[in-house]
Structure formats: structure tokens, C-alpha cells
Amino acid sequence: MTVYSGYIRMMEHEGTTPVRYRWSYANYQDEADKKRPGKSEAIESFSSEFLNDFLGKKLKLTSNGKIRCLDCGKPTKKSFNQGSCFECFSNKANNDLCIMRPETCHFHKGTCREPEWGKKYCFQEHTVYFANSSGLKVGITKEKPVSNRWVDQGARFGIPLLTVSSRREAGIIEHYLAGFLPDKTSWQKMIQGDPPEINLTKERDKFVRHLETKEFPMENEKGKTVLLNWNRTNIDSPQEIQYPILSYPKKVKSYKLSETDSIEDVLVGIKGQYLLFENGAINIRSYGGYHVVFEVK
Structure with a gap:
């Protein structure tokens, strides 16, 4: 035993x-x-x-x-x-609302619960991706490789769309794309079998072309409006996970x-x-x- x-x-x-x-x-x-x-x-x-x-x-x-x-x-x-006690849930930056909704990040307003933690974890390159776990979904991650996040979600296939320089920027784009497709996995469907086949490359290209026609204004730490910059990834084929x-x-x-x-x-x-x-x-x-x-x- x-x-x-x-x-x-x-x-x-x-x-x-x-x-x-x-x-x-x-x-x-x-x-x-x-x-x-x-x-x-x-x-x-x-x-x-x-x-x-x-x-x-x-x-x-x-x-x-x-x-x-x-x-x-x-x-x-x-x-x-x-996994947190109430004290850590109430005070730790990793339990703030912006972790679940990164587009609501308030670091630039000077109100982050733990600024040093925020600098370390939120201000690094993030990837916006498409994955197929229970169907097409959008998500973000700072994981390297990105597949670590796909495995955690039970995705069978995944493909990156673009990269940005912070979690907040990734969240702004994810929030926009979530108006067109899900940002959550259905665990019930995920544990029943493989998801339906989806051409992730085709979906990625379609949405990237759409994003190229849009501007994403955001407020910086000085209270001024700036435009979000993003870079398209050069990965052509989805990654399969077994x-x-x-x-x-x-x-x-x-x-x-x-x-x-x-x-x-x-x-x-x-x-x-x-x-x-x-x-x-x-x-x-x-x-x-x-x-x-x-x-x-």
C-alpha cells in the first residue's frame, strides 16, 4: 500500500x-x-x-x-x-479581485495591496491564448511555457494569440474577447471526454485580424490615457496535450x-x-x- x-x-x-x-x-x-x-x-x-x-x-x-x-x-x-485564511484572503494581493478580473488592476492608482508583489508578478510578459478544453475559450497566463496553464485547465489543444507587457493589459484584451466567446471551462464537459474539434489556427487568425482594427485606451500612473500595445505571436500550429x-x-x-x-x-x-x-x-x-x-x- x-x-x-x-x-x-x-x-x-x-x-x-x-x-x-x-x-x-x-x-x-x-x-x-x-x-x-x-x-x-x-x-x-x-x-x-x-x-x-x-x-x-x-x-x-x-x-x-x-x-x-x-x-x-x-x-x-x-x-x-x-486555500487562504480570511486574513490572507482580505489582505494579500494574490487574493484581490483583480486576480480573477485582471482588467480591474488598480496598481497604477497606487492602491495595490502589496506593491512589491505586484511589480514581481504582474509586470512581466503575459500571453493571451485560445484553448480547447470544453470548447473554444480565451485566457491569459504568464506561465513559460504557456502549456503549463493549458494543462491546469484540462485543455486538449491550445495556441497563443499575442503577448503584452503586463497582466492588466492581457486582462483588457481578454475581457474584450470574452464578449465574443467564453473565458471559462465547463468542468462537466471536460471530464466527459475530448472536446469537439476546433480549428484553433483559423479562430486565432480571425480574431487577431479583428483586434488589429481596434484600439484599447488605458489610464497610466499619471492619469493620462495611453494606447495598449501588443505583439502577435508567430506560432502557427496548436499544441496538443495528452x-x-x-x-x-x-x-x-x-x-x-x-x-x-x-x-x-x-x-x-x-x-x-x-x-x-x-x-x-x-x-x-x-x-x-x-x-x-x-x-x-
């Missing part, structure tokens, strides 16, 4: 043909020393095996109900924004994990941040910070 016990971080991944996953979790020294838990630095660990090796085997996931904040490490009764999947779940069912509800089922696939079982699926990212015992029968 293989057992991993700790607080979930996420499923780390590498490669695209196929994607290979590892279980990522953390433990805390104060608990090991049997001290009163408080703000503490996480001791991060990874499974020694790839989760791909467990396909076709029965997995059991059990939680004792404990949750620790992914930002500061202190215990919390409730997880906010997939996931470790024996079959898809028989039911479109979201498994819930709690002190009273454990999960015990045969693992049939992994896609995005979802573990796919014979009779349902679970989004591991939504349980960030939860203490989970991962057992392979």
Missing part, C-alpha cells in the same frame, strides 16, 4: 505527451513537535511515484477536517479562494471530501487538476490547504 499524508497543495505536472502528475502536499513543524499550531512555514513534499502509475487501482482519500492557509500556514476553519486516461467517469458527479465523506474508487484518469474515478471526479485545487490522506490500495 502507498500512503501520503499532509495538507494538499495541488497536483504538480510535467510534460505534455502525456502529462505526468505528482501529488504535492505539505506538513508543518509545529504539528510534528506537538506545539500549538500557528503561522508556520510549510515543509513541502511530493509523491515519489507519478500518479499515472496508479491508473486502474483503487484510491482512498480521507480528510480529518483540518485546514491550513496556503499563504501563511496558520490553521483556519474555512478555506477562502481555494492526459493519462484509461476511461472517463460513468457519471458526471463531483466528489466531496470532508471529515464524514471519504472517497474510495478506482482511478481511471487525470485531467487538469481533476482526479477521474469510475463513478465521479474531484477537483484537487478546490481542496488546497485541506489535510488529506492519499492511499493506493
